[in-house]
Amino acid sequence: MTPPGPVDHVVTSGTFSLDGGTWDVDNNVWVVGDENEVVVIDAAHDPEKIAAAIGGRRVVAVVCTHAHDDHVNQAPRLADTFNAPILLNPAEAPLWEMTHPDRTPDRDLTDGQVITAGGIELRALLTPGHSPGSTCLYAPELGTVFTGDTLFQGGPGATGRSYSSFDTIIDSIRSTLLTLPGDTTVRTGHGDSTTIGGEAPHLEEWITQGR
Known part of the structure; x- marks a missing residue:
């Protein structure tokens, strides 16, 4: 049997609801670590499928990049199953409460915080705009x-x-993400991966289109 890699990828399907609308979505769930312990990023839709990717490994944390329901709807269940804390930036509280009014995240996720699983360090980069x-x-x-x-x-x-802002997301991408090395792989919440270098040349185009 092939041992798990440092990044395991699960695609789950469900819905996203906000502002009175509901849409069908496919979400990328990322399981990062080694053969002993992992971090789960964005526990969406299908807890059994995510649990199968985790296997017998210890879950250090269930980390939520943001609190739209399609990214957090299974966070409590995964956290309880694997006895792991849920981490979320506190500015996401209004969105989180729409999905989980009776459960709060266990710990704040703060800018610059480092989470380690299997010797791999994940550094939190606050990038508001899509949500606070x-x-x-x-x-x-x-x-x-x-x-x-x-x-x-x-x-x-x-x-x-x-709870979103176009100007703010552009500022976040420009000042935080596009300063990373160009060959950095961008693993997204939905759809295919890309690279920082592949996206950077299009910033001004996005600004023109967005306004």
Whole structure:
């Protein structure tokens, strides 16, 4: 049997609801660590599928890049199953409470915080805009950043709904993400991965389109 890699990828399917609308979505769930312990990034939709990817490994934390329901709907269940804390930036509280009014995250996720699993360090990068406390996770030794819904292949995350800001997401991408090495792999919350260098040249184009 092939041992798990430092990054395991699970695609789960469900819905996203906000502002009175509901959409079908496929989400990327990332399991990062080694053969002994992992961090789960964005526990979405299908706890059994995510648990199968975790296997018998210890879960250091269930980390939420932001609190839209399609990224957190299974966070409490996974956290309880694996006796792990849920980490979320406190600015996400209004969105979290829409999905989990009777459960709070266990710990704050703060800018610059480092979470370690299996010797791999994940550094939290606060990147508001898609939502108030959206946070990316940068793993320098893997040459990877997990961007949630802040940066996708082809542009920034959506900002047309409550608690979002186009100007703020552009500032976050420009000042935080585009300063990472160009060959950094961008592993997104939905869809295909890309690189920082592949997206950087299009910033001004996005700004023109967004306004």
